[in-house]
Amino acid sequence: MSFSGNIKEELSRQIPAARHCRIAEIAAIISLCGGVSVSANERFCLKVQTENLSVARKYFTLLKKTFNIVVELSIKQSRGRSRNRVYMVYVKRHGDTVRILQAVKLLKGDGLDYMGAEDAQDITDSLIIQQTCCKRAFLRGAFLVAGSVSDPRKFYHLEFTCTSEYRARQIQSVLKSFELEARVIPRKKYFVVYLKEGDQIVDALNVMEAHQALMELENIRILKDMRNTVNRKVNCETANIHKTVNAAVKQIEDIRYIRDTKGFGDLSEGLAQMAEIRLAHPDATLKELGMLLTPQVGKSGVNHRLRKLSEIASELRDNKEEKHYD
Template identity: 75%
Template sequence: MSFSGTVKEELARQKLGARHCQIAEITAIISMCGGISVSKNDRFLLKIQTENLFVARKYFTLLQKTFNIEVELSIRQHHGSKNGRMYHLYVKKQEDVLQILRATGLMKPDGESYMDLADDFELADSELIRRTCCKRAFLRGAFLVTGSVSNPEKFYHLEFACASEYRARQIQQVLHSFQIDARMVQRKKYHVVYIKEGDGIVDVLNIMEAHQALMELENIRILKDMRNSLNRKVNCETANIYKTVNAAVKQIEDIRYIRDTIGFGELSEGLADMAEVRLANPDATLKELGMLLNPQVGKSGVNHRLRKLSEIADGLRGCKEEKHYD
């Protein structure tokens, strides 16, 4: 199962909270993937359609526990869905539908007409999500229907993909109320609210109370941080080794050029000793070279002498080029 599926399974299996939180979660599910049809004699039919078993299971349980009503479930084969199945849940009794519409705020104040799910349902200022716990419940329901989260082993990305910009704005507003930096973009026919930072995704999982998934994500983040830190150290050490080796090769080339051109007899005693010790110990560090000299010299002194030898070699090469030019 994908990490996204793991999160949804945990959310679907959560124990139900207070009744007002249950209604907030039901509202999210209905508003994101539900529909209301009205017959000629003003009879209401409430339905949702989903290819996700966890959504169907949670919605079925919520309606039964919250309103103690009958819910019809039908499963149909659907070639366009990922698992080949589509779950349809219906509430057909008029009194049950009206009870749900009133509780979720979808029924207008006159008690006879309902609010259109796409345009009229003002959730942001609704009493349904005035409490923090209800906002959490609403996000749980919204994630079950529209959410997904990438495998944190690869990269960090959590999103809510809504068919309506209005619905996406509602989710974004709820996330902003928790100080979550959620952004929105249009992707083909969907309006996507997304979070790309690991810390933000951890916060969203915590808000939805998906604590097992949160711990799994945190463990992966710790391992990734350790691997990245180790890789940085290895890369840094490797770069230092290359730098040291290249410097030693250059020093030996310069010293050999001096030896073959003017000989060490033209050098001061300190530089001549330094040249001979470096040629005899091509793999030695600056500290080791300093200890081989008599008297011993520190790293800065060794580095100064080697730099001086390189300057002499460069000067000799320059003189040779000038003579060749003449």
């Protein structure tokens, strides 16, 4: 099962003890994947359709525990390429449907005027999710229906996919109440609310109380941070080795050029000794070279002498070029 699948399975097993939290979660599910049909004699039927068994099971359980009503479940095969199973949960009794819609504030006032997708009131402004616990429940329901998280081993990305902008803005507003700065972007015919920072996704899982998934994500983040730290150190050490080797090769080339051009006789005692020891120990570090000198010299002293030898070699090359042009 995918990481998203694990989260949804964990969330589907959580049934809030408080009735108001169950209603908040039901409101999220209905607003994102529910629909109401109205018969000729104005009788309501409520349907929730999903391809996720966890969503169907959770919604079924929430309705039974919250309203103690008769709920029907049917399963059919989708007609698309995926040929996935589609789960449909029905509330066919008019009175039960009205009770649910009134509870989730999808009926105008006390009447039977159902508010559809385009003119439904902003759920975030209603009494449904004024309490923090209800906001958590609302986000759980929204994630079950419309949420997904990428494989954290690859990259960090959590999103809610909504069919309308106002629903996306609702979810964004609830996330913001927990100091989660989600963004909304259009994607084809949908609107996507997303978080991309690892810390923000961890906080979002904590808000939804997906604690097992949170621990799994944190373990993955720790391993990734350790690998990144090790890689940085290895890359740094490799770069230093290349730099040291390239510098040593250049030093030896300069010293050999001095030796083959004019010899070491005109060099000072310290530079001549440095040149001989560097040729004899091409792989030695600056510290090791300094310990081989008599008297011993520190790294800065060795570096100064080698730099001086390079300057002499450069002058000899320049003089040779000038004589060549003359």
